[in-house]
Amino acid sequence: MEVALFVTCLTDTFFPRVGEAVVRVLRHFGCRVEFPEGQTCCGQPAFNSGFHAEAAALARRMIPIFEPHEQVVTPSASCATMVKTHFPELLANEVRWREAAERLAEKTYEFTTFLRQRLDVDIAAHLSFDEPVTFHFPCHAREAYGPEDLHNWLAHSKQVDLCLPEHADLCCGFGGVFAVDYPEISGPMLADRLEDLAASGARLVICNEGGCTLSLAGGAHRRGLPLRFKHIAECLAESLGLMEPER
């Protein structure tokens, strides 16, 4: 099966290891992975800030880049939603672009959704942890999976000591440009979330969204909290022996 990786600008820049893990896991399950090098950003920050003309301009350049590929997979659920839901909305009045956007929407998958729906992979069966683990559910993953799904993958994985946060889905305070527009609100939201995660007792936090990880890891570092964050793709790659475990 041919798959084009849409790595997203945040993962590309800050978390290359997540991109590598996605590639290795997809290859492990028999995919031929391509990386269209013309890709940059899907325009989500502009879209969420109400700069829709700018976001549409980036949508128009993203669509042809992925046009030749059978399927598109991305480690970020929020960028997947941008492509799947908001591209067709943004281009609703331009018939040919809209049709192209709908074709791209149809074949774009968030990473875990692709594993489950297209490759029929039982995520939990391939996961194992050698230390206590907790999780942060990214708000924008809701279109792809729910907090209970994330909970189940971890709870049913091998030898897991799952430490539940008090609140399964609580915003990390990132919200894209919001964190920069209103740091004085975003800060206390982040503090609430970190307090909850730290109280779980685990040091390893599973978080599948680069934006959330950037915010949470930055907050944890500022406070001297001993929390580490990993994307589920990294956990899978490590559990499957495809990557050296990172401590």
Place this chain on the structure above:
Amino acid sequence: MSSPTAFRQRVSEAVADERVVRAVHLATWHKVDACAESMRQLRDPEAIRELAAQIKQHTLENLPRYLEQFVAQVEQSGGQVHFAPDADAARRIICDIAAQHGAKLAVKAKSMTSEEVCLNDALEAAGVRTVETDLGEFIVQIDDDRPSHIVTPIIHKDRQQIAQAMARETGCEYTEDAEELTAVARRYLRGIFRRCDLGITGVNFGVAESGTLCVCTNEGNGRMSSTRPQVHVALMGIEKLVPRLRDLPVFLKLLARSSTGQPLTVYTTLITGPKRADDPDGPEELHVVLLDNGRSDLLAGEFAEVLRCIRCGACLNVCPVYRNLGGHAYGSVYPGPIGSLVTPLLQGLDEHAELPRASSLCGACQVVCPVKIDIPGLLVRLRARTRSSQPLLKRVAVRLWKWVMKLPTRYAWAQWWLPRLLRDCGDGWARGGPGPLGAWTHSRDLPIPPKQSFRQLWRKRLSDER
């Protein structure tokens, strides 16, 4: 009214008020848990929410027809209907009714619509003493405060503040015991109810087919306010209609559950017309004041679904922004996520352009909304309407960002520069910087990006590995 700097000022004050932040955290988490638990008790909560959303949407799409039917039914049952195009008209109509009856003392049940039109000030100015009879609103009133939540007006107050206000106003002995305080308020308000000559309530649902007003309260004060005085004035927004009596249970199942986690409010009062000839008691006159105040302008546009709102307050309780700000920072009688839509839409986007932007779009509100309003989606649409009023620097920055993202070489160049521009504190993290970086590092550090991006990694070794 408001301005970006005024809003920022209120935000800074709100997040620094530890007492309020603590009280709001406690109360909202308690409610979130109670609501979730009571929704789980419904056989199919999702289907009921879907049905409620559809009924409301259908009513809005046929509002002129249902309004006509409602007005005819209220009049047929002996009530009088007044139409208030704006807040000023609503105040004038209600003050006129008070004047016609020489009213001197009005009792009020809790009504956010009356807060919206600033009714109390108008009545007081017209010489009518107006007493809030909902316990929370009563405490707001005697403490010269403002409600900070649409269901729990004193969510921002703690026990000591309430005890002090009660002792000061009623002359009772200082106590922090909730039961004792309630008893004091009850005795005090009974005296008021005995003497009042005008009763004012809001309306939770107006039933078009019968002209019935449905008022939901927990303390019985709504029923007292609508039956004890000789004249009952009910103020309702035009969006409060439901077509049929049999639609009511759908909403009653959701309203209290979403608000407080109760299966039903303690009192659910259905009022059809004033006192009839053979009724032993009740008001001689019933006046229904239908308020537009910007609502009909929304009906045809892309924001119509905000009018589905039944004011349950669930979105406030789950909102992490509201939890850390409290209600006053929003500068409106409607705070929280729904307020960030309703306030700019009803009172002017220019004055409240910043409200839709003060959200992380986490969507917790949408998950709990009993009438399934797409709050985050609508917030984004409102943001799009205020893009031209954003600071010049931001508009330029977005343009520049777009210019970079349009070309992979520019993007890769920016990516190369980023780690070199950030000031590493020696541990791989940056703790400050200019512009947006300074805002980001207000409460979190920024990791210095790895020297090698994913695309470099791909080119160097990943692409031809198997």
